[in-house]
Amino acid sequence: MAAHILHRLRHALAGEGSREERARGSSEVEDFPESSELEDDTEGLSTRLSGTLSFTSHEEEDEDEDEEVDGAGEELGEAPQLAGAAAGAEDGGRCWGQCAGEWSPAAERPGSSLLTRQLQELWKKSRGSLAPQRLLFEVTSASVVNERSSKYVLYTIYLIRSGQFDKAPAVIARRYSDFERLNRRLRCRFSCDMAGVAFPRKRLRRNFTAETIAKRSRAFEQFLSHLHSIAEIRRSPEFLEFFFLQDLRAAQRLTCTGMYREALATWANAYRLQDRLGVCSSGRFLLTLAGLAVCHQELDELCEAHSCCEQALQLLEAQGSHPLLGPFLQAHIHLAWKVGKDKRRSEARLQDLQEAGPPLQQQPTLKECLIKEPLE
Template sequence: MASRILHRLRHVLAGEGERDGLAGCSSEAEEFPESSELEDDTEGLSTRLSGTLSFTSNEEEEEEEDTSEARGEQGESLEPGLLGETTENGEDSPPSTERRGSNLLTRQLQELWRKSRGSFVPQRLLFEVTSANVVNERNSKYVLYTIYLIRAGQFDKAPATIARRYSDFERLNRRLRRHFGSDMAGVSFPQKRLRRNFTAETIAKRSRAFEQFLSHLHSLPEIRRSADYLEFFFLNDLQGAQRLTCSGVYHQALAVWTNSQRLQEKLGACHSGHFLLTLAGLAVCQQELEQLGEAHASCEQALWLLEAQDRHPLLAPFLQAYIHLSWMLGRDKRQAEARLQALQEAGEVGLLLPTLKELLIKQALP
């Protein structure tokens, strides 16, 4: 009987040894997979990630560093046993402990996300030269570069465009270096050439250089908020739209006003006098073209921006236009009428108000 028991015990021990050996082999196989699964795909990755170069702003880099530091501090503050504990017998703790740790981590991530939502992140833009055409005029020849401004990281349904020549870029570069010498120290600009300015190679190199030039400028907070930088994009549009509106060419003027609005929205310049003038131009052209709903919306947006500015010269004309459009569309106009009456009683405006169109024609642009 004893010999039989010893014989069975040897078989059991031998079987466990074989299973342990097989388990060890399988773990090694999982730890060291086939070499084909570890092949370097760097070249393919570079191909997939290749595209237009864009720069992020300094503020975004600082925010990313702050977020990573916050994550590190919170990771160190976690108690060692929250993400995995063992009992005295070496067995895993009950699943409730794991859930407690994961719930705590989730709450911390949610708190970080709530904090990041409240922080200001500047609009990231791509600047893409989509075409470059050689223009021959009577006494000059130059290349006109068409540039699209597109929101990065998402599909942009309404990109804005500008058309600029080398001299426009050079003027912007000169002004910014005069006003922001330290910030512009690291910004490169394509130099003039004495010849071969109109070859395909030169035009292609300058196109890429202008994209990077504008992207780098947009990454610098002080520069992207400056008047020189902003007016480079939309001042020409405003001047052209104003001339077209005064000439009564409302369809063409509306297209230019609309592009100017998109430019200012993408550049974050929606709280300036230029943007209010743009809304006035939109409202005038839309009303002349009998697009009453769109004109009403333009006036409503302007009044929202002028909510705390009772002495702005455009306030009363916008109120007057809004009241008239609300009457034509059958919409509530009592609040606007009360505000206009209060301005008149306070002596802020007279009884005879200039219309938006009159102010638009008289407005002098630099």
């Protein structure tokens, strides 16, 4: 009897186990679809997470940014947001959000707004000390010139401000001997600074092959860029006069011979060259404005001449006396009367100048000053 009861108990337990296995098997079929369905679902998952932030890549970017702003970190101090980001890395990146556009707890942390304010303050401090625009030197063409007694290559070089388009760019044309003379003069005066500046050497033959001309063109571009990167050199008369002294001499000669249209183009190029080089307050620049004013006036372009005189008088505003101040005031008063502009301020300044100096009849005109000015 006991054996019969035990047998029935075992049979009942076995039946319940089989039902549980069948139930478990059916749920497993529901929970785990076929392999093809699983692959399709994986593809859908990858599509949905295509905008997820890659935390590994962000760690690398943060390291690069830390190297760039290392100096600023000392001024700003510890940034709380960076510490929060590091904590997020240990947590598996939870504070960065799970997908693109999802709310992130880090956005509401006080460190986030604090870092933003610090960066804004740093930007405000640095706005007044931004680096000037870079000046590019580009050899756009080179031509072989044959003269009776010599043969040489003439290199045409454009001076271009980076990030800008010039409708009328500043341009010079120089030969190898011009570059060599500049190199020699600078090495005599700035021997230490010029020690690391490379210059293409002379060649005994094959100077006029396309390969040599191309190599020298690139070398001259690098040579001028290196010189301009040294503050002492780019402000030196040797470097500056290499660019615009030839134009000033040619423009003065053309003005003296009455070729005002040709002279005007040369004065205008000298103006652009000095503007690119950042020497718009020197005596050479005032002479350039005088040349432009005289040529415009002789060509009956009175408004342009008046504008040149106004620009020159603005530069001379802070100077008590200058050889060109009186001639510019006279020219400005005459042109203002011609074009119907206000001339009272210039008349008052000229009156004060006459009371402190020679009478008006003894002062030269702007054209006389321009012709007599020695350009060495």
